[in-house]
Each structure stands twice: as structure tokens, then as C-alpha cells.
Amino acid sequence: MDCGAFTAQWVGRCPTCGEWNTLVEETTLGPLTRAVDELALGSIPMSLSSVDVAQAEAVPTGLDEFDRVLAGGLVPGSVTLLGGEPGIGKSTLLLQVLVARANAGQRVLLVSAEESAHQVRLRAERLGPLPPGLLILPVTDVGAVLNAVLASEPALLVVDSIQAVAVGPAVAGERRAGGVPGSITQVRECADQLVGLAKARGLATVLVGHVTKDGSLAGPRALEHMVDTVLSFEGDRHHAFRMLLAVKHRFGPTGELGLFEMGEHGLNRVDDPGRLLLGDRLTGVPGGTVLPALQGRRTLLVELQALVTTPGQAQPKRSVVGLDAGRLAMTLAVLARHVGTPVLGLDVFASVAGGVRVSEPGADLAVALAVASAARGVALPADLVSFGEIGLAGEVRQVDGLPRRVEEAARLGFTRAVVPASTPDCPDVAIELVRVDTVAQAVARFRVGDPGRGWERTDGNTGQGSPPPDTIRR
Ligand code: TYD
Ligand code: MG
Numbered sequence: 001m002d003c004g005a006f007t008a009q010w011v012g013r014c015p016t017c018g019e020w021n022t023l024v025e026e027t028t029l030g031p032l033t034r035a036v037d038e039l040a041l042g043s044i045p046m047s048l049s050s051v052d053v054a055q056a057e058a059v060p061t062g063l064d065e066f067d068r069v070l071a072g073g074l075v076p077g078s079v080t081l082l083g084g085e086p087g088i089g090k091s092t093l094l095l096q097v098l099v100a101r102a103n104a105g106q107r108v109l110l111v112s113a114e115e116s117a118h119q120v121r122l123r124a125e126r127l128g129p130l131p132p133g134l135l136i137l138p139v140t141d142v143g144a145v146l147n148a149v150l151a152s153e154p155a156l157l158v159v160d161s162i163q164a165v166a167v168g169p170a171v172a173g174e175r176r177a178g179g180v181p182g183s184i185t186q187v188r189e190c191a192d193q194l195v196g197l198a199k200a201r202g203l204a205t206v207l208v209g210h211v212t213k214d215g216s217l218a219g220p221r222a223l224e225h226m227v228d229t230v231l232s233f234e235g236d237r238h239h240a241f242r243m244l245l246a247v248k249h250r251f252g253p254t255g256e257l258g259l260f261e262m263g264e265h266g267l268n269r270v271d272d273p274g275r276l277l278l279g280d281r282l283t284g285v286p287g288g289t290v291l292p293a294l295q296g297r298r299t300l301l302v303e304l305q306a307l308v309t310t311p312g313q314a315q316p317k318r319s320v321v322g323l324d325a326g327r328l329a330m331t332l333a334v335l336a337r338h339v340g341t342p343v344l345g346l347d348v349f350a351s352v353a354g355g356v357r358v359s360e361p362g363a364d365l366a367v368a369l370a371v372a373s374a375a376r377g378v379a380l381p382a383d384l385v386s387f388g389e390i391g392l393a394g395e396v397r398q399v400d401g402l403p404r405r406v407e408e409a410a411r412l413g414f415t416r417a418v419v420p421a422s423t424p425d426c427p428d429v430a431i432e433l434v435r436v437d438t439v440a441q442a443v444a445r446f447r448v449g450d451p452g453r454g455w456e457r458t459d460g461n462t463g464q465g466s467p468p469p470d471t472i473r474r
Helices: 031-038 064-069 090-103 117-127 142-152 184-201 273-278 325-339 361-376 402-411 439-445
Strands: 079-084 108-112 134-137 156-160 204-210 229-235 241-249 257-263 266-269 288-295 298-309 318-321 347-352 384-386 416-420 432-436
Touching: 064 090, 064 241, 064 257, 079 090, 079 184, 090 108, 090 117, 090 134, 090 156, 090 204, 090 266, 108 117, 108 142, 117 134, 134 142, 142 156, 142 184, 156 184, 184 204, 241 273, 257 298, 273 298, 288 361, 288 402, 298 361, 298 402, 318 325, 325 347, 325 361, 325 439, 347 361, 361 384, 361 416, 361 439, 402 416, 432 439
Parallel strands: 079 204, 079 229, 108 134, 108 156, 156 204, 288 384, 318 347, 384 416, 416 432
Antiparallel strands: 229 241, 241 257, 257 266, 288 298, 298 347
């Protein structure tokens, strides 16, 4: 129309200026068509088969055990969160990763927000010679990290830790996150900016997150959905043994387990966990037994210990290390009710040696045998392993990973395995399967129960060539 107004349909007289016959047909871009024109190519659906996969290929870091857990290495542009308790060795592990990548001739950047450059240098010297490609930036401001990455273009960025960095005054004008470093808002905001940076630059990024034993430190847990990979570094800082496992991994399977030993010169891979976990085991002692525990896709043979004593206080005490307290309570109730083991009024302590945590139900049977053995003061055979879930009726139920458990036990020289009755044969494995339907059967079979209940003298076989300990009493 002459006046510049427009209508969606034909009209003779312009409703705006009142002139007749000034309408001219035009094709204008509707708001939707324009929006499409302005879209970036990335937001248009494409055939999944045409997606470039080269970008998502993992680059080995050079630290074998770390790469194995990641199904090959770190993918450019990916963000990995490494969680673990303070003091477990996260900084050490990542320093070794950085050194390995830098030794391969790449530039890598460590943002050290908790320790000074001097402290990191001292630690790094314990690990060996330092390659020149390893850069360090001791800052806590995420803005400074972004600038440093743009300036130095590293192939790998490590931020140690996400709880110690903050969106600081430098960028406060644009985006300000509330709270002190480590607060949930700060942790999320910092991670958001670092994830954006990683994606934009194709930069492999690892964020360190401190997690307490019960996972109560809210910060890192809240990041799990923002990152591509979540690694958990576990162990007990009073022991040398450490396990690295992928809890979430967008570029490969989880379940691979990396085993390390903390030594004088950093973390070393462990090829024979049995040496560390069973090395100090006392055989022929009541309360001790061995459990083939599933950890990811690996089986670890761990030593279970139980101690039963008269209570020091009116209220009997129950204490676990590396085990699930709720499952122990249930196992004790089943022992008391269905086996007649007098544990309810007594103090009961149960632990897994070596700083390993076992929360799977498959540990129940071994825990029950250990407690019964401790309560009765009779040792279990040294060549014995056991596993199986215990039901409330005292029955022993099937659990996952049967072949792997018995294979690993046989490999380490154990000759008998107490297993749920429904366990199929394992003809290729040189181990005797002792099938039990109930906990009571298992307890009676190894004479760690009430002498009044089918008690008889044992053949005294304790296996592993050691002389039978004098623990059989009537
Ligand atoms: P650290 O990596 O600082 O733990 P995190 O970053 O998870 O808090 O390391 C923790 C412990 O490891 C520390 O107590 C010292 C010990 N350590 C060794 O035993 N050997 C070594 O070579 C290094 C570097 C550290
Ligand atoms: Mg640290």
C-alpha cells in the first residue's frame, strides 16, 4: 500500500490510511522463514550416517592403565570429570597423564587452582624429568583460564580442581555467578564455561572434583550430566592400592577397571592385584575368608575379615569398613534367625582389607561365613572362596559374573568355591564347586556353626599346603 502498511489478505480500501486500490501483492519472508535463514547449519537435522566420526576418536595419553579405562584415551573436545576423595592421588594421576602427553611432543596445560607452581614442581620432580611442553597456570579465575587456552592452544587442559576455581571479577561484568568458590552455583557456572571452551576449541579437558566418602559434597555430583565422562578414583589413602573406573563414558563402554599402586615415584600400574590385596593375609585365623568381588568388568579377590566380641556397651556395636552396613545388618539377622549363630547381642566388626569397597549383594555369603567363623572361633579353610546373595529366608541366591569369579579364584590357587546351588558347571575351571541352597548348609559344611547342629569333626584340610591349624573344637 502507498502508506507502507500491509495486510494478510486482499482488501479494497486500506484500513490504515483509508485510500482505495493502493494494495500491491508482495511475497515477504514470514518470521518463521527468516528464523530458518538465520539458523546455523548445526541446528539442522542430518543423516546420522553422514556424521563425521573422526572427531570423536580417542587420543591415547600414554598412561596405559588410564587409557584402558577410557577405552583408548581422551577424545578431543570431550570433558572428563575425575572424582575422588581428597588425598587419594587425583593430582598425581593427572600430572602423570600430562607428563605422558607432553613427552609425546604435545603442549598441555595444567591449571593449578589449589597448589602453587612451586608445590606442583616439587611433586612433578618425584615423577621423573619434566618435558618442556607441560605448561602450568596457577590461577583460580576461569576467565584467566579461557585467555590462557586461547593464547597457548594446548592439546589437553587439566583444571585442578573445579571446586577451587571461580568466575572472578575479570568477567563479572558479563556473567556473575553467586557464591564462593566451591559453592554449587560457582561449580556449575565454571564447569559450564569450561565445557563451552572444550567444545568450541576441540580441547580435551579434565576437571578434578573432590568427593567425600558418602558423596555428600554436592558440587561434582551436580556436574555429572554436564560432562562426557565421569571417572572415579577410589581407594584408601592409608593403603597403596587404587582403582580407577569409568562411571559414565560417552565414547565407549564403562566397567573397565584401572589398577594402580601409589609409590615413591607416583602411581604405577598393578598387574597382580592379588599380591597387594591378599599378600598380608593370615590363614587359619577365625573370621577371615576370601571373596571374588566384581569391580566393573574385573574380578578382584579381596580378603574379608570379621570380628565378634562381647559388647562393651549395652547397645551392641556394628561397624563396617568397605562393606555395606545395611547388608551386614541383614546378614546378621539371617544368621541369628536361620542358622542360630548368637550374634545379635554381640559387637560385630566386618571389613574388606586393602581399602577396596564392596557393596554388591554377592558378598553376603562370604560375610556370613566370616562372621560365623569369627563367632564360633573356627577358621575357614584357606583355599576357600565364596559368593552369593543371601535372602531373608536364609536362602543363597545366584549373582552376576559367575564364570569370571571362579576363574579368577582358580587362577590365584584357590581350590574350592562355595556358590549358590543353581550355579551351572564350569568344566574348564580347576576348582571344586560347593553348591549350597541355604546359609545354614554353608555354615554346617565348614563347621563354623553351632556344634549342636550337625556338628562333626572335619578332615582338617586347610589347603595351600599349610599344616591344618588347631582350630577344630568340639
Ligand atoms: P594427591 O595427588 O595430591 O591427591 P589429591 O589430588 O587426590 O588430593 O596425592 C595424595 C598423596 O599421594 C599425598 O599424600 C602424597 C602421596 N604421593 C605419594 O605417595 N607418592 C608420590 O609420588 C606422590 C606424587 C604423592
Ligand atoms: Mg589434588
